Amino acid sequence: MKVLIVMGALLLSSPLYAAQLVLELGANTRTWQTEALLKHPEARTVQIAEDVSYKKPMNYRAVPLAALLTGVQANDHLQAVALDGFAAELPAAPLLNKTGARAWLAIEDPAKPWPPLGDGKKSAGPFYLVWTDPQAGHISPEQWPYAVASIKRLSAVADRFPALLPSPDLAKDDPVNKGFELFQKNCLACHRLNGAGDAQFGPDLNIPFNPTEYFSGDFLKRYIRDPQGMRHWPQGKMPGFSATVLPDSELDLLVGYLKHMAGRKQPLGQ
Numbered sequence: 001m002k003v004l005i006v007m008g009a010l011l012l013s014s015p016l017y018a019a020q021l022v023l024e025l026g027a028n029t030r031t032w033q034t035e036a037l038l039k040h041p042e043a044r045t046v047q048i049a050e051d052v053s054y055k056k057p058m059n060y061r062a063v064p065l066a067a068l069l070t071g072v073q074a075n076d077h078l079q080a081v082a083l084d085g086f087a088a089e090l091p092a093a094p095l096l097n098k099t100g101a102r103a104w105l106a107i108e109d110p111a112k113p114w115p116p117l118g119d120g121k122k123s124a125g126p127f128y129l130v131w132t133d134p135q136a137g138h139i140s141p142e143q144w145p146y147a148v149a150s151i152k153r154l155s156a157v158a159d160r161f162p163a164l165l166p167s168p169d170l171a172k173d174d175p176v177n178k179g180f181e182l183f184q185k186n187c188l189a190c191h192r193l194n195g196a197g198d199a200q201f202g203p204d205l206n207i208p209f210n211p212t213e214y215f216s217g218d219f220l221k222r223y224i225r226d227p228q229g230m231r232h233w234p235q236g237k238m239p240g241f242s243a244t245v246l247p248d249s250e251l252d253l254l255v256g257y258l259k260h261m262a263g264r265k266q267p268l269g270q
Contacts, residue, residue, distance in 0.1 A: 019126030022150040028070040037107045042067045052144040053124050060106035066096045079152045080145045085200025088145040088189040094137050101137025106130050141239050142189040157184050161196035163266050179257025194266040210262035
């Protein structure tokens with residue numbers, strides 16, 4: 001009986017390292033366990049002054065993401081997929097920075113779990129992409145994916161999902177093409193458009209209707225700024241995009257892309 005009690009005490013006191021992160025980087029694909037990441041030679045404690053998910057300062061044990069992206073080049077494209085289907089599209093260049101806005105993979109230690117994100121919610125773990133000095137790189141909230149399960153190297157969004165592309169008749173520097181870039185950065189992590197995209201989180205933004213077709217006047221812009229202020233929904237998860245994150249000029253470009261795509265609907269599955 002004493003042996004069983006001692007064994008039970010050991011099990012309760014020993015952290016369980018069950019989580020794993022899959023990095024699908026071509027020839028350098030690797031699976032990392034929580035324990036190995038916590039012991040990584042470059043792991044350190046980082047202070048996040050304004051955490052996007054917790055809305056307060058946070059400290060994390062983290063590894064510079066660049067240290068894990070073996071073989072990744074600045075012109076590559078990555079996708080971070082979360083356990084809930086959130087799929088953040090991430091140009092590799094900012095993730096490889098060693099100065100300025102710097103990306104870190106925060107690792108939740110089972111022996112020191114992070115707080116829940118809200119009532120009835122889980123924490124941001126087991127893995128969370130956080131940034132130090134994000135203002136220096138104009139980092140969007142969508143570039144802070146939490147509950148990350150895998151990071152993949154993929155071809156560019158335009159190559160994978162031609163249904164997202166604006167009209168080829170537009171000039172390269174047309175504002176609609178700039179809006180398309182902003183859509184990839186700020187919207188594609190949660191939403192699809194014309195059925196195209198990998199996100200499993202939010203509704204399609206063109207099928208059956210584009211939001212520019214049912215939000216009149218400036219209501220769409222107001223909704224993007226403050227979703228809960230326009231549609232109060234306790235389970236709503238869409239973040240608001242402040243003018244600091246998405247300046248008015250960029251918001252206009254984003255809405256311009258959506259208006260353009262309302263005229264380029266494609267049947268789902270094509």
